[in-house]
Amino acid sequence: MIPVLKVIAPGFHTTIQDQGRRGFQHVGVPVSGALDRNGYLLANALAGNTPNAACLEIIGTGPELEVAGSSVRIALVGSGGGLEIGGRDGALVPSGQTARLSRGEVVRVRLGGDAFCSYLAIEAGFDLPLCLGSRSTYTRAGFGGFAGRPLRSGDMLHGYADDVAARDEVAFSEPRSLGLDQAIRVVLGPQDDYFTATAIADFLQGRYGITPASDRMGFRLAGPLLEHKSDYNIVSDGIVAGSIQVPGSKLPIVLMADAQTTGGYPKIATVISADLPVLGVRGAGRTVRFQSVSREEAETIRRAEHKRLMSVIREIRPATAKGISLDALYNQNLIDGVVDANV
């Protein structure tokens, strides 16, 4: 076990997450994993990791960490903000860019404010035991990740590399768009037949606020009330991330990463898989409007979105400390000949 980062301050809710825990839903185990799958994958790609390496998922306020290994390379993916080297108000490495730090250096994660959750990856990944095939934390039952709970001051995180080679740091070639105004696309059902035509129309035309009672288990929405035709209980059946259930309160709840595996309320619609990260990155206080698409459209969108994500990863470039692509700098130099190559 190689110590890599010591937690000086844990932030509001920082947990270890990966791609989630598959294969145990039939015995009631939620999938868990990153709320924003895209942010998580991008953070690992920056750090040069395989797509399933464990990351820190950071919600609310960022942690302060001290490097405990000889050297580490880390990257933050969120929106704005970045890594303050040396602690509060230290030199800022913007989110979307890697940084190599040495033993004893302190880094504070500054969140930009637009993203509900951000991801911090470390080169070679965090070394934690697999629990039911995953390193994701499921806090409600207290298993997975780091001791089954959010990080606390004094925790020591372990990794797979004590020293990382010095090389060009890398960054994304374009700033990340969170799609905060984008409609969240859904496929109606599986129990849309439990709702009146008015309810379906109100659901698709209304604007909902994400309430503060939202967490990794579900986003509770406030907005137009949705009338059931008669009953609001169904015989409990399966739930997926993105299931939108409507209990007796008539207000929808979008079930997210830590959702229970079964539920007894009718589900008016299901968020398409491509838009789960787009919703996951929005938190309390943001708004949501829904747009209905077909299952086939959902699948087409997913494939297109995956291609887009892969091209963002391919476009990762060497970066300067200010986050300017060296390629762009060289090109500019060639074109206008103003920048002295020695500067």
Place this chain on the structure above:
Amino acid sequence: MDDFRILPAADSALVIEFGSAIDRKTSDRVLALAETLTQAGLPGATEIVATFRSLSVNYDSLLTTGRELEAAIRALVQRSGTSSQVRQLWDIPVCYDPSYAPDIEDVAKTAGLTVAEVAALHAGTQYHVYMIGFVPGYPYMGDLPAKLRLPRRLDPRTRVPPGSLAIATSMTAVYPYESPGGWHLIGTSPVRFFDPESAKGALLGPGDAVKFRAVTAAEFSRIRLAVERNDYVPGHTEIAA
């Protein structure tokens, strides 16, 4: 006309639904299909989750399409017969003493029985595990004897202690974790129903059978100590489905 329907949960899952009843016949069909689909190894399917009257087949829409998966499932539903899987019959110790069963006196009063009769009725029935849900390892087991069927409590508890044996409607269950709950608590089991360190996680699986055995408070404590030492597995025997 088919007596089942296949509903989409966006591009994440297909729900194969056999009506809306909670009964053994429906459950057996669900479990048999779960077995058939698992054996078929549907490409792109990531998980199969059996519930009372339906089956969720989760899939990765980068690996397959709902249309392809649905066609494969339709062909297999027709061929899926009864389950051939060998199941476990579990012998689960429970202490029904009122000090371990905060609601058993109320339940007895409502049912017009003595506390001993409630315990004997509950322990004298073999239950079928319909599904696991709510929290990891929480088994929905049925069917309760008619005399023990009560609606849920009017005021749900915010904290039900782990190990609590509960009843409501036609179902009985054990809470593996402390959690909120609205069922009537008629006993406590010293057994661990979920262990994330074990390979399969949950003690019970859908389709298993369970019989409860009344134990004294002293026996309860002995078993609990053995469970804490990881030195206790409840008795189980193989039975035909």
